[in-house]
Amino acid sequence: xxxxxxxxxxxxxxxxxxxxxxxxxxxxxxxxxxxxxxxxxxxxxxxxxxxxxxxxxxxxxxxxxxxxxxxxxxxxxxxxxxxxxxxxxxxxxxxxxxxxxxxxxxxxxxxxxxxxxxxxxxxxxxxxxxxxxxxxxxxxxxxxxxxxxxxxxxxxxxxxxxxxxxxxxxxxxxxxxxxxxxxxxxxxxxxxxxxxxxxxxxxxxxxxxxxxxxxxxxxxxxxxxxxxxxxxxxxxxxxxxxxxxxxxxxxxxxxxxxxxxxxxxxxxxxxxxxxxxxxxxxxxxxxxxxxxxxxxxxxxxxxxxxxxxxxxxxxxxxxxxxxxxxxxxxxxxxxxxxxxxxxxxxxxxxxxxxxxxxxxxxxxxxxxxxxxxxxxxxxxxxxxxxxxxxxxxxxxxxxxxx
Numbered sequence: 001x002x003x004x005x006x007x008x009x010x011x012x013x014x015x016x017x018x019x020x021x022x023x024x025x026x027x028x029x030x031x032x033x034x035x036x037x038x039x040x041x042x043x044x045x046x047x048x049x050x051x052x053x054x055x056x057x058x059x060x061x062x063x064x065x066x067x068x069x070x071x072x073x074x075x076x077x078x079x080x081x082x083x084x085x086x087x088x089x090x091x092x093x094x095x096x097x098x099x100x101x102x103x104x105x106x107x108x109x110x111x112x113x114x115x116x117x118x119x120x121x122x123x124x125x126x127x128x129x130x131x132x133x134x135x136x137x138x139x140x141x142x143x144x145x146x147x148x149x150x151x152x153x154x155x156x157x158x159x160x161x162x163x164x165x166x167x168x169x170x171x172x173x174x175x176x177x178x179x180x181x182x183x184x185x186x187x188x189x190x191x192x193x194x195x196x197x198x199x200x201x202x203x204x205x206x207x208x209x210x211x212x213x214x215x216x217x218x219x220x221x222x223x224x225x226x227x228x229x230x231x232x233x234x235x236x237x238x239x240x241x242x243x244x245x246x247x248x249x250x251x252x253x254x255x256x257x258x259x260x261x262x263x264x265x266x267x268x269x270x271x272x273x274x275x276x277x278x279x280x281x282x283x284x285x286x287x288x289x290x291x292x293x294x295x296x297x298x299x300x301x302x303x304x305x306x307x308x309x310x311x312x313x314x315x316x317x318x319x320x321x322x323x324x325x326x327x328x329x330x331x332x333x334x335x336x337x338x339x340x341x342x343x344x345x346x347x348x349x350x351x352x353x354x355x356x357x358x359x360x361x362x363x364x365x366x367x368x369x370x371x372x373x374x375x376x377x378x379x380x381x382x383x384x385x386x387x388x389x390x391x392x393x394x395x396x397x398x399x400x401x402x
Contacts, residue, residue, distance in 0.1 A: 037242075106168075
């Protein structure tokens with residue numbers, strides 16, 4: 001067996017299942033799951049209809065490169081969303097099976113295992129970054145995203161010796177779980193570091209369409225505004241899962257540096273990750289339409305505006321820049337750690353949240369997820385409000401017991 005598999009840690013949800021072993025939730029409450037970031041809004045009818053109308057695609061082997069129609073649709077969307085010149089759909093865009101597969105595969109493409117390089121990751125983070133790093137023969141270096149820095153990554157804190165060995169930097173903006181969005185000055189700093197040390201930037205932007213006022217700045221957009229028009233050593237990754245409520249379609253893309261895209265296509269040709277033409281047709285329909293995205297975003301705005309003020313009555317939590325997560329601190333108000341909070345809340349009120357420490361690693365002496373919980377406001381508005389009200393009652397109960 002591949003010995004590098006032994007370096008992989010249990011996934012956060014596996015840890016959560018273990019935490020809940022022998023826990024018995026109060027049957028008087030129907031279960032509300034804030035633990036997993038899986039969109040629960042309905043898939044738009046026109047996407048389901050397009051899938052049904054293109055079932056003939058199931059009779060064909062799809063090409064890894066994808067259809068020109070899909071790549072052109074993505075190019076138009078990038079131009080419309082980020083106000084950048086249309087990318088070349090033949091060299092700068094590649095469809096992928098969602099962003100998760102692409103986030104893993106990009107590390108296998110750009111990292112040379114013989115170099116034993118370093119991959120810089122935000123902390124907390126999406127665990128695929130770490131797994132992809134280990135299986136590519138590299139080592140992760142975690143940059144803590146803490147409240148004192150508005151949950152941004154302090155790249156100035158990274159030693160020169162680490163930058164010298166860095167081959168890839170994962171960026172997540174809007175962040176999971178913090179919801180923080182990188183600004184232009186932060187992108188400029190990262191681009192300057194990339195020019196100096198020649199590392200690749202993989203910009204995970206799968207939450208970019210869930211925001212509350214200003215559209216989040218994207219990596220390609222930042223590069224263009226800073227005069228980096230060929231997007232050197234930059235790859236952005238996005239998907240339809242959150243934007244269009246189709247997590248089961250597994251449809252996304254990568255875009256950016258044409259030289260990296262060419263090598264990425266080669267890797268994926270052997271990896272065998274081609275998207276069905278049925279899914280591609282539905283993806284074109286989704287990328288071409290913004291009305292359903294606006295309607296979806298409005299639902300999230302309503303949920304956050306209704307629930308955040310309620311939760312702020314009892315916990316330290318603030319509106320994120322974007323995404324559908326709340327990143328709440330629990331110890332100060334309850335005296336409970338994140339894991340204690342999650343288990344007791346589940347037992348007493350049948351609400352699941354994800355302990356923040358499961359989403360992070362100890363780095364520079366701290367685990368930045370410790371004593372925080374991630375709340376995914378993905379269900380319908382009434383269910384989200386009910387879940388938040390239960391959390392409020394739970395916190396009040398804990399205060400009385402202190």
